[in-house]
Amino acid sequence: MSKDIVAQFEKERRERVSYYEKNRSFSDLSQQWLEISMREKYVYNFDWLGRPIIQYPQDMVAMQELIWLTKPDLIIETGIAHGGSLVLNASMLALLDYSDAVEKKMVLDPAWPQRKVLGIDIDIRLHNRAAIESHPMASRIEMLEGSSIAPEIISQVHEYAKGFNRILVSLDSNHTHDHVLAELKAYAPLTSIGSYCVVFDTFVEQMPDDLFPDRPWAPGNNPQTAAREFLKTHPEFEVDSSVQHRLQVTVAPGGYIKRIR
Numbered sequence: 239m240s241k242d243i244v245a246q247f248e249k250e251r252r253e254r255v256s257y258y259e260k261n262r263s264f265s266d267l268s269q270q271w272l273e274i275s276m277r278e279k280y281v282y283n284f285d286w287l288g289r290p291i292i293q294y295p296q297d298m299v300a301m302q303e304l305i306w307l308t309k310p311d312l313i314i315e316t317g318i319a320h321g322g323s324l325v326l327n328a329s330m331l332a333l334l335d336y337s338d339a340v341e342k343k344m345v346l347d348p349a350w351p352q353r354k355v356l357g358i359d360i361d362i363r364l365h366n367r368a369a370i371e372s373h374p375m376a377s378r379i380e381m382l383e384g385s386s387i388a389p390e391i392i393s394q395v396h397e398y399a400k401g402f403n404r405i406l407v408s409l410d411s412n413h414t415h416d417h418v419l420a421e422l423k424a425y426a427p428l429t430s431i432g433s434y435c436v437v438f439d440t441f442v443e444q445m446p447d448d449l450f451p452d453r454p455w456a457p458g459n460n461p462q463t464a465a466r467e468f469l470k471t472h473p474e475f476e477v478d479s480s481v482q483h484r485l486q487v488t489v490a491p492g493g494y495i496k497r498i499r
């Protein structure tokens with residue numbers, strides 16, 4: 239009986255989300271809200287465990303769901319900024335380690351984290367580095383400073399990744415087409431089958447030209463154009479559009495990319 243209730247709940251959720259795809263007034267309003275909230279710099283309003291995170295709450299919840307679902311032992315992320323998303327990902331990995339310990343009836347030793355986050359940023363400001371390195375999640379975090387598409391950084395990331403089995407990739411650095419395409423070529427192949435390569439800020443493609451006047455990205459030159467080009471020659475990946483339909487408000491439409499083989 240209770241199995242039936244759970245199945246019914248999940249069926250209703252699937253049907254509701256698939257109806258959202260056709261509900262133009264809901265999606266138009268969500269797009270309009272996204273545009274106004276971007277102009278209002280809403281994305282800078284939040285912290286994760288005390289570190290400023292440059293994400294929408296909806297996408298943070300989606301990351302929590304994907305991490306729980308795919309149980310990575312390594313998350314590779316480009317774009318550290320203040321460290322909020324590094325700490326978010328590290329805290330989710332800490333909860334996975336905790337869950338493993340509960341299941342195995344073991345005591346979790348926080349000094350020996352099993353799972354890690356590897357962050358890459360071209361400019362890790364001293365105050366951000368100091369705050370990240372003194373954060374309770376620090377033992378789960380490694381950082382590399384340099385351009386995410388520099389050959390020496392790419393080879394260090396590949397070398398580090400050799401010690402892990404289930405990898406999730408998150409790209410949130412420079413949002414131009416060429417940069418994101420180069421990141422996808424460098425890091426998407428490290429994504430484990432069944433796991434995700436999340437490309438943030440694909441929403442730029444659907445926004446007006448003037449939204450980021452001081453940045454090189456705009457419609458026609460952004461993470462979504464890069465992801466589309468990458469996917470043309472990489473059938474081992476596909477967009478999991480159920481995530482964007484569930485969220486409605488997301489900076490990553492077409493950016494929740496799953497490795498299917």
Ligand SMILES: C[S@@+](CC[C@H](N)C(=O)[O-])C[C@H]1O[C@@H](n2cnc3c(N)ncnc32)[C@H](O)[C@@H]1O
Nearest residue numbers: 291292317319322323359360385386410411412
């Ligand atoms: C949007 S912020 C990252 C936000 C962060 N992921 C979060 O959620 O809080 C973008 C970051 O990308 C970094 N960045 C810009 N160009 C880069 C490059 N070529 N390689 C690596 N990082 C880069 C910037 O220094 C900046 O810290």
